[in-house]
Amino acid sequence: xxxxxxxxxxxxxxxxxxxxxxxxxxxxxxxxxxxxxxxxxxxxxxxxxxxxxxxxxxxxxxxxxxxxxxxxxxxxxxxxxxxxxxxxxxxxxxxxxxxxxxxxxxxxxxxxxxxxxxxxxxxxxxxxxxxxxxxxxxxxxxxxxxxxxxxxxxxxxxxxxxxxxxxxxxxxxxxxxxxxxxxxxxxxxxxxxxxxxxxxxxxxxxxxxxxxxxxxxxxxxxxxxxxxxxxxxxxxxxxxxxxxxxxxxxxxxxxxxxxxxxxxxxxxxxxxxxxxxxxxxxxxxxxxxxxxxxxxxxxxxxxxxxxxxxxxxxxxxxxxxxxx
Amino acid sequence: xxxxxxxxxxxxxxxxxxxxxxxxxxxxxxxxxxxxxxxxxxxxxxxxxxxxxxxxxxxxxxxxxxxxxxxxxxxxxxxxxxxxxxxxxxxxxxxxxxxxxxxxxxxxxxxxxxxxxxxxxxxxxxxxxxxxxxxxxxxxxxxxxxxxxxxxxxxxxxxxxxxxxxxxxxxxxxxxxxxxxxxxxxxxxxxxxxxxxxxxxxxxxxxxxxxxxxxxxxxxxxxxxxxxxxxxxxxxxxxxxxxxxxxxxxxxxxxxxxxxxxxxxxxxxxxxxxxxxxxxxxxxxxxxxxxxxxxxxxxxxxxxxxxxxxxxxxxxxxxxxxxx
Numbered sequence: 001x002x003x004x005x006x007x008x009x010x011x012x013x014x015x016x017x018x019x020x021x022x023x024x025x026x027x028x029x030x031x032x033x034x035x036x037x038x039x040x041x042x043x044x045x046x047x048x049x050x051x052x053x054x055x056x057x058x059x060x061x062x063x064x065x066x067x068x069x070x071x072x073x074x075x076x077x078x079x080x081x082x083x084x085x086x087x088x089x090x091x092x093x094x095x096x097x098x099x100x101x102x103x104x105x106x107x108x109x110x111x112x113x114x115x116x117x118x119x120x121x122x123x124x125x126x127x128x129x130x131x132x133x134x135x136x137x138x139x140x141x142x143x144x145x146x147x148x149x150x151x152x153x154x155x156x157x158x159x160x161x162x163x164x165x166x167x168x169x170x171x172x173x174x175x176x177x178x179x180x181x182x183x184x185x186x187x188x189x190x191x192x193x194x195x196x197x198x199x200x201x202x203x204x205x206x207x208x209x210x211x212x213x214x215x216x217x218x219x220x221x222x223x224x225x226x227x228x229x230x231x232x233x234x235x236x237x238x239x240x241x242x243x244x245x246x247x248x249x250x251x252x253x254x255x256x257x258x259x260x261x262x263x264x265x266x267x268x269x270x271x272x273x274x275x276x277x278x279x280x281x282x283x284x285x286x287x288x289x290x291x292x293x294x295x296x297x298x299x300x301x302x303x304x305x306x307x308x309x310x311x312x313x314x315x316x317x318x319x320x321x322x323x324x
Numbered sequence: 325x326x327x328x329x330x331x332x333x334x335x336x337x338x339x340x341x342x343x344x345x346x347x348x349x350x351x352x353x354x355x356x357x358x359x360x361x362x363x364x365x366x367x368x369x370x371x372x373x374x375x376x377x378x379x380x381x382x383x384x385x386x387x388x389x390x391x392x393x394x395x396x397x398x399x400x401x402x403x404x405x406x407x408x409x410x411x412x413x414x415x416x417x418x419x420x421x422x423x424x425x426x427x428x429x430x431x432x433x434x435x436x437x438x439x440x441x442x443x444x445x446x447x448x449x450x451x452x453x454x455x456x457x458x459x460x461x462x463x464x465x466x467x468x469x470x471x472x473x474x475x476x477x478x479x480x481x482x483x484x485x486x487x488x489x490x491x492x493x494x495x496x497x498x499x500x501x502x503x504x505x506x507x508x509x510x511x512x513x514x515x516x517x518x519x520x521x522x523x524x525x526x527x528x529x530x531x532x533x534x535x536x537x538x539x540x541x542x543x544x545x546x547x548x549x550x551x552x553x554x555x556x557x558x559x560x561x562x563x564x565x566x567x568x569x570x571x572x573x574x575x576x577x578x579x580x581x582x583x584x585x586x587x588x589x590x591x592x593x594x595x596x597x598x599x600x601x602x603x604x605x606x607x608x609x610x611x612x613x614x615x616x617x618x619x620x621x622x623x624x625x626x627x628x629x630x631x632x633x634x635x636x637x638x639x640x641x642x643x644x645x646x647x648x
Contacts, residue, residue: 089448122451217446217646316488317487320540322540
């Protein structure tokens with residue numbers, strides 16, 4: 001059971017937060033799988049400013065969402081952990097940092113300013129909970145057979161389509177349903193399609209055909225969203241491999257397996273990390289492992305949490321971009 | 325110039341608020357019209373609870389948004405005041421109360437619970453700033469020539485399509501561009517189309533044809549939104565007069581003139597108000613006028629502002645309703 005005590009955790013500094021961490025243990029009755037993990041978040045700096053960071057911790061202290069959260073929850077049932085970076089209907093482009101120690105979530109910066117994704121009519125912000133699978137890496141040296149493009153040097157992205165708006169930094173257990181293959185400025189950028197196992201529809205949705213049945217129009221809208229979302233920023237329309245068709249769950253699972261193996265090679269120093277921080281606090285025997293105490297020191301050296309920066313009204317502008 | 329000191333005003337009680345009221349005077353350079361009004365809001369009770377109220381005040385004290393805010397700002401330029409009830413992309417169905425003294429904004433209640441409008445995919449909440457024109461009344465005894473239906477006993481509704489997300493209770497100056505004629509459960513329910521005169525596009529948008537040019541797809545989406553928005557609540561699809569076509573600004577202005585005359589008859593006791601509160605603090609010689617001091621007493625007797633109630637996650641559910 002993942003419990004985020006956001007109301008308290010999001011308000012204070014680390015010292016306060018560590019005393020509020022969650023130790024809940026509970027089983028999901030719907031899936032019969034017992035999750036005995038407990039993650040919470042630590043906000044540092046001022047939201048919507050360049051110094052803002054969201055660190056993730058387990059019951060012992062700080063961890064890296066990229067390296068310390070296990071990828072697999074139940075391989076038979078296709079259930080994986082997912083780190084939420086951008087809650088549905090928000091615009092701030094928050095992402096796991098690759099190069100910073102402990103890989104906190106921060107807002108992407110563009111021309112020196114925190115980046116907000118444009119609203120393209122009729123969409124508002126991201127139209128799903130958006131995030132990444134831990135312990136995965138899209139190797140930029142690897143040429144994908146299917147797409148003919150190389151990886152984008154990030155963990156693999158996930159769109160979570162359940163009804164609930166998740167929280168930034170939340171760790172969800174999701175079922176993988178399929179994938180679409182965005183080609184973003186020439187790089188393969190898989191977008192896995194997933195659903196929170198706690199969603200009331202989760203048991204009825206197992207593959208992309210079920211998505212179209214229960215969420216009619218969402219797959220089409222998702223492809224459109226990725227095609228146009230950078231156009232207001234002056235970028236060209238994005239392309240999709242496989243003609244924009246969603247690949248089934250079986251295909252998606254093979255991709256997940258591949259990017260997990262790339263991640264393993266990365267943290268085991270079998271490939272050059274080229275600046276990616278592989279620091280972790282839980283992988284036994286790993287060359288990049290540090291102590292919880294050292295990890296706490298890392299966070300304590302960052303600016304304490306302060307009030308969010310005012311977001312300019314222009315971020316709310318609706319752009320009328322239509323595909324031909 | 326309307327200044328809302330929301331950051332401060334929305335946090336405290338009335339005694340605090342009255343000392344923070346705005347007295348700004350400024351001219352809009354784009355229109356050349358000088359607005360020397362200053363409105364602010366007073367929040368009382370707990371948001372998303374039945375006791376929540378938003379009162380409006382001018383520089384002297386409390387007013388009724390329905391009766392004391394002048395309808396017309398500039399009749400030649402088709403500019404009117406508009407009271408914002410629901411900011412874009414929000415779901416809480418907030419509305420001017422007809423029967424309560426000073427006509428504060430409160431959340432509509434359904435089966436004893438504050439009402440949230442369902443999200444119908446691909447829309448999120450209300451897709452415009454939604455509100456009403458002051459000093460108007462859709463007389464339920466009047467049979468409309470065009471629609472063949474009677475009025476809905478409320479001030480006339482407005483959808484404001486500018487880029488900025490307005491604040492609840494804000495008084496905007498808007499240009500009327502046209503209207504669509506919703507038939508909501510058998511009653512004529514005009515939805516005026518308007519744009520904030522401060523929007524960068526305001527000078528280029530004068531009629532419904534300009535809306536389609538600068539906001540392609542928005543009129544169609546608006547009609548669809550009203551047709552389907554009650555379906556998740558078990559209501560039938562709503563209908564539109566004139567085949568859903570938007571009527572031009574000239575037509576809309578005649579409707580505004582008519583509902584303004586109905587309002588005049590109401591506050592001048594020429595028709596039976598049937599429970600509608602006509603209390604005001606500024607209409608000289610009006611039988612319903614009370615003093616500012618009495619109006620302050622009215623607000624002081626309501627519960628002080630307190631933290632918002634937790635909104636259930638189900639409010640965020642996306643409903644996949646498609647028209648045949």
